[in-house]
Amino acid sequence: MLMLPNMYKIAGELTPTVFHVAARSLAAQGLSIFGDHQDVMAARTTGFAMLSSATVQEAHDLALVAHAATLQSRVPFMHFFDGFRTSHEVNKIVRLSDDTLRKLVDDKHILAHLERSLNPNNPVIRGTAQNPDTYFQGRESVNSYYQAVPIIVQQKMDELAAETGRQYRLFDTFGDPEADTLIISMGSGSSTIRETVEWLNANRDGRYGGIVVRLYRPFCFEAFLNAVPRSVKRIAVLDRTKEPGSNGEPLYQDVVTTLAQALTDGRIDDMPLVTGGRYGLSSKEFTPAMVKAILDDLGGEAPKRRFTVGIKDDITHLSLDYDPSFNIEKDNVVRAMFYGLGADGTVGANKNSIKIIGADPDRYGQAYFVYDSKKSGAQTVSHLRFGPEPIDAPYLLQSANFIGCHQFEFVYSSDLLSKAADGATLLLNSPYEPDAVWDQLPEKLQQQIADKRIQLFTIDAYRVAREAGMGRRINTIMQVCFFKLAGVMDTDAAIGEIKKAIEKTYGKKGREIVERNFAAVDAALAYLHEVPVDPSRLSSIGDKPVVPEIAPIFVRDVTAEMMAGRGDELPVSKLPVDGTYPSATSQWEKRSIAQFIPEWIEDNCIQCGNCSFVCPHAAIRAKFCHEEDLAGAPEGFQYMWISARGFPEMRYVLQVYPDDCTGCNLCVDACPVRETDESGNEVRALRLVDKEPILEQQRANLDWFEKLEWNKRSEIDFSNVRGVQFLQPLFEFSGACSGCGETPY
Amino acid sequence: MLMLPNMYKIAGELTPTVFHVAARSLAAQGLSIFGDHQDVMAARTTGFAMLSSATVQEAHDLALVAHAATLQSRVPFMHFFDGFRTSHEVNKIVRLSDDTLRKLVDDKHILAHLERSLNPNNPVIRGTAQNPDTYFQGRESVNSYYQAVPIIVQQKMDELAAETGRQYRLFDTFGDPEADTLIISMGSGSSTIRETVEWLNANRDGRYGGIVVRLYRPFCFEAFLNAVPRSVKRIAVLDRTKEPGSNGEPLYQDVVTTLAQALTDGRIDDMPLVTGGRYGLSSKEFTPAMVKAILDDLGGEAPKRRFTVGIKDDITHLSLDYDPSFNIEKDNVVRAMFYGLGADGTVGANKNSIKIIGADPDRYGQAYFVYDSKKSGAQTVSHLRFGPEPIDAPYLLQSANFIGCHQFEFVYSSDLLSKAADGATLLLNSPYEPDAVWDQLPEKLQQQIADKRIQLFTIDAYRVAREAGMGRRINTIMQVCFFKLAGVMDTDAAIGEIKKAIEKTYGKKGREIVERNFAAVDAALAYLHEVPVDPSRLSSIGDKPVVPEIAPIFVRDVTAEMMAGRGDELPVSKLPVDGTYPSATSQWEKRSIAQFIPEWIEDNCIQCGNCSFVCPHAAIRAKFCHEEDLAGAPEGFQYMWISARGFPEMRYVLQVYPDDCTGCNLCVDACPVRETDESGNEVRALRLVDKEPILEQQRANLDWFEKLEWNKRSEIDFSNVRGVQFLQPLFEFSGACSGCGETPY
């Protein structure tokens, strides 16, 4: 955004330039780092040419086209593709050779570019001030350069096709050449549309088509008109952006304008019905089911002139309903989902799996990794596809035939099987013996397993890792089980490749580490067991409630749904219109992401308050109270005589919030008590310990601690660190990842 | 531009806001501070509502509507009007009363606004981060607020009408209610269109109409459709902006989209032919002649689908030809033009004249002041209209019946009578006796006077001022003559008002100054004489060439035309496509704006180089040369023995560039020679003197000085100020005004 003024100048001065943009949302009611076209659309006024790539391969190919075209045309380019969706997608692509690069870029244009650079030997002036007498003429002097761009871009695309066989056009038409119904779009969504349209044409006798826009600016009237099948009666134009107050989103306006011009010119006989929709804002999923909803609406009695898809708009009712069960995932594609923790190596192992599988020239792979809102320490879900053909399905798995759950807790908190296909495989990393696993599962999951005839497997990967001397590193172990169960390639061959990767990664760290990894890999399959499924024996274990009943309504209705991963289903009416949220809601989000938390050794504590002061999350706090207030406290509740003269009846309490602490260790580092006792042992007042064993005790302690009143400001000396720490913290539980404390406030 | 990211947030958070914007050009191939809609159009993506005012009165009225509407709707507003054209126009308007302000703004909306402010007693969070799960829903949650805006704005406009009688609509239609041809536009250009359309309908049997857009965002489909007469067959949409590569400028796209939707909905039967044009970029004039050209083209066989108007585009041939002689200035309007120098008080006197005339409730006045590109010291042309009805003609005078030329030199450099009506009055401030004036005029001007039957008057205003003890202050003197000759009101009454103004301005400075001014006013008419016109006696004096023959081609073809005030006529092909200009052209622009220039007293000079060092315009320079190089120098050429041992044959020369110096006095201030001789006189090496008496001598000296070679870098010690000053300056003659040195480099 802040480049916009410069972009006007770059374009005005006809300076060959390419900006490669992973297009993203703009901060409006809230900030979002995810993907849509709002940022590039905000720059469409600048005079930059705009070239859009829909897939990872295209982003690679059209990057070259953009560079070649800008050098020849002198018009600067924005080459953009969907942020996160395309920019963070792992896919197998064909790389362009240096020869191809050289063929498309003419040296003479590079030379001409260099000759235009500022040079004291041949001085010129740029960036002058112009007055009413000449500015307008100057602004019009570039017209012919813009007229040439579409021709040059198509020429470069043709040259690329000659080199690589991959043919692109300014506007590419797909589907039925005699289509009566068309969807026009730009970016990754086009691939979803193409896939769906082709499926519906093949399986449901559809007469559907689509156009994917590649060169959006300059918008070429002729090329667009040539791309529209003459048979078309109805068109939906999709924009991945929103401009409130506009008379239709940008691409929609461009399409309607062009068609209306064509009608006036007699180039078409009738004006097709054109609707315009918004989709995919901020990386909102765009699936075949939504494409079908658009086509169904368009084929109906009264198509919605303006619509949204992918959300439920229960206020202005613009949204189209769609059937989430509509699924066109291909049978010859292995679709695997993995639930892991941010730091447990799941994502890394998955990337490695893709490499292994993709190395086979007849196998293709794609992966997409969904991170929780909180950067680290939280859940990541990997979506992997493998198949015999290039994979161009730019949306998350709609139907998985393999689900790996790498942390057992997720059986209680995540709807692991919501996307599971009938007969899919579920692999659980569980601490229980194979015959004990079933009874530990919540009833709802058991029911799903039975209904969907899921094959259930288990492995105690942490045990395997431990026994192989690998601590808590379970990623390769789970990877081996995946290869065994998913049947995507020969298991032995896969294990060979996994070992090669281990060699490469750990080779330098010494033979021993490599051997330990090898041992874990070799042991993995021995610990992999099928779990007998017994639908007659249900556990009656319920799901964990996300927030307690006593949480405020907004938290229960909105925040909790987001925490439970059901934010997508929140209707528009549940969201604040102006991005104003109630405060103090993060206390309800018990993320419990720490594996280790600090333990207070009260006898050693000098009550300095440093620990509480440095905690970026307000997860360790101090209070003082009267000894009477401790009557009835849980057994094991920790406290000390307060170190202040004249208050013999007062007690000092330091309490860790065990489910909010991120285990960052800052408090332990900050604690000044560092002595060595007679036996040479370190004496500390805080130390990091395994959370699990003390969790229940600390939770009980916390309950009591929270009942203690906050100390009154009038009773506190806040001229020192210790005193300030008795105040109620007004910013708490930031949601940042452990350690960095980013975004605490 | 740099506010854009914030504007997205302000809109996203539904914060009532009004930006009042004097809309301006954006820097592209060159920077321009003048007016068009590029900046506000760049912000149309942000979600701000956009309200456009076409006149000074509207800017006043709709400012209130914007504030009232934003408070009620919560949608922020950009209220914009044409930069310079409207923002710098002087016109007589009716002021809104505080009562009206109170009636339109409801206290409860102000209160609600205040209650939404951040407040520690009722904390909320705004500006959070949102993820794919909820951002899209949040973005859609504002829809109903935008739907309400057009209704609220119209309601506020109606309330304003009830209070003031001035009725505005979201889209105001004018001209023939059964129009077949329509021009749609926004901003001040609409007034020109209305005036022309009404004139053509009345005088040429036109069936023309127009729509002026007031609420541009949110764009109201219904209101727009209701504003379009059903009879319309052809429409031209005008945009005062340019977005290279777009499929039509923004308003054009909006109109076409709306009509195409209406066609599909069966709301209209046929799609009208719609063309789109750009006009008025960077305050390019937009006149009735151009409106007529648009209507003529639209009525022709093959209207240009996309066009420009106001320039000559000889490359892409988009421009419409127009007949500059087409003129619809009203006979009952006095149209007066004044040519003055930036600092000679002409503009101030004109503003005062408007006040005097406008004080009469039945008289209206308008003024527009055209400043030369260089801020000060250069020509200003005032365009004034006075008449019995409110004046809404937002373009410069097309036909003047009074022309005042306040500096005699302009008869040689300016085409004073190009806009003169037949029988108009020309008043010259001239140093010549009435019967000598005629023979001093250039032949071309004499011919124009004869052809247009101009009445010629003269006054030696500088003499009147001198004799009244007012130095060079001629403004009130010329003002008196204007009132006498223009007949816009009773001369005696006007003189009474002028004297009142003098009292007010100078009263505090003492009676004497007031009396001197009174004397000048009283004397003025005695020195005003009609000049006998004798077409049989032509002077054969030619126009001064703007630049010498030896100037480079670009300077002669382009720069000189701009300097001569003919830049508007330069066709597109003459302008560099990328804003790249040859350097070292300012040396050809001899502005000669200084009244005083430094004189070098060589005998006192210590050759320190300070003067040359501080000059922001490189207008005083030093060279050294061999005594032989001075053989043949003009008599009076100034030089000194160089103050350096061992070079007895070398001479030091310091030369002022008399036509480039701005008279800023910096060099004189910087000269360290400040002594007092025996007789108590100040001894200086530089002093500021009247330019006129020494101009010819100094020009001759400069000619010789320029022939002296630049001193070679190898012969110069540039470790000190003096040495550096022998180098050729690479930045010279900045074009800045005197003194400030703004934009020298």
Ligand code: SF4
């Ligand atoms: S480990 Fe980090 S998050 Fe936990 S209490 Fe200590 S400082 Fe706070």
Ligand code: SF4
């Ligand atoms: S930093 Fe250590 S000594 Fe200080 S209050 Fe915390 S635990 Fe006690």
Ligand code: SF4
């Ligand atoms: S008066 Fe100013 S512009 Fe003129 S020569 Fe001196 S410093 Fe330069």
Ligand code: SF4
């Ligand atoms: S500043 Fe004065 S003394 Fe120095 S060179 Fe200039 S005129 Fe001479």
